[in-house]
Amino acid sequence: MDCKMKILISIMLSGLVSSAMAINTRTLAFNEAYLPLFGHHNVHRSDDDRHVRLLLDRSSGSGFISSDMYQHGLFSALIKLPSDYTAGVVVAFYTSNGDKFEKTHDELDFEFLGNIKGKEWRVQTNIYGNGSTSRGREERYLMPFNPTKEFHRYSILWTNETIIFYIDETPIREVRRTEAMGGDYPSKPMSLYATIWDASNWATSGGKYKVNYKYSPFTSEFHDLSLVGCRVDPIQMVPTSTENCTAANSDLMTTGLTVITPDKRKAMRAFREKFMTYSACYDTLRYPEKLPECEIVEAEKRRFKDSGHLKFSHHRRHRSSRARSSTATDPSKHSSM
């Protein structure tokens, strides 16, 4: 029985159990779908090839890439981030085609931004389409858990109609394609990337805190890698076969992740209300005319300044005694990008 067949059967079985589980069933061994990308000596694979550690040390960061490109898909992994002092360290889990389309690339990002000791990691999502690098669509969030303590699942869903970022079972951001977005909506085949790198220049408080290699190596762990999507021919950039694409699309539908149920939507709103600290949609200094896909939620908007940053955070207030005792400044005040 070939691998694809096995995957299909597990999808069918898992569909009977629960759609939420489906995502956990089609995990792949590294060599089934991924390749080391850079810093090869810092890409550590487990004996069973289902667990990858990416290291950043003085010599290099590291990364891996999917061996194929996909026209739409679900890109997902359980990820654990490096602990301790991680200022300047960035872990990224994203899709892109920047290697193939230098000037007109598409990209969907989860970027995890390290922090000084005692301050939490933040995560940023972003979207680029057809080289829209002058129109970043960043959102930043605190995390509801300590992402260095255990694995959590991060998923990027991309169809021709919607883009949804998930943390575990919770959708945290949805961008639906609108006509007005035009090419800004990613439309060309992309690869999946996972990387760890030294972003001393901007990651923590706009570069105020550099990577401190005294604490290296910084190790990010990935497992339960899963990937569902329509594979394209790497030269022609068209689906390898129409039937397979249809099959891949229906596989995507069976994940249960392409549609946000009312309950999930509630959970998404609650997450954003609690944890979002920046949104390009509310950044009227940068975008006097709002980005076309932005749905302005008045209750949400009231909490943000014209800079798109949160006016006030309960979260931080509770921690203010600790914040005062360190020399840290509020990183969200420094838009670094």
Ligand SMILES: *[C@@H]1O[C@H](CO)[C@@H](O)[C@H](O)[C@H]1NC(C)=O
């Ligand atoms: C998206 O794809 C589905 C089938 O894969 C198709 O039925 C639908 O019309 C497409 N929507 C758009 C906006 O292209």
Ligand SMILES: *[C@@H]1O[C@H](CO)[C@@H](O)[C@H](O)[C@H]1NC(C)=O
């Ligand atoms: C993408 O950008 C290129 C170059 O600017 C342009 O020719 C093309 O029409 C754009 N595609 C879409 C879908 O907007």
Ligand SMILES: *[C@@H]1O[C@H](CO)[C@@H](O)[C@H](O)[C@H]1NC(C)=O
């Ligand atoms: C399409 O899927 C079948 C069954 O999984 C596989 O054997 C075949 O290689 C795929 N075709 C292409 C062109 O990828």
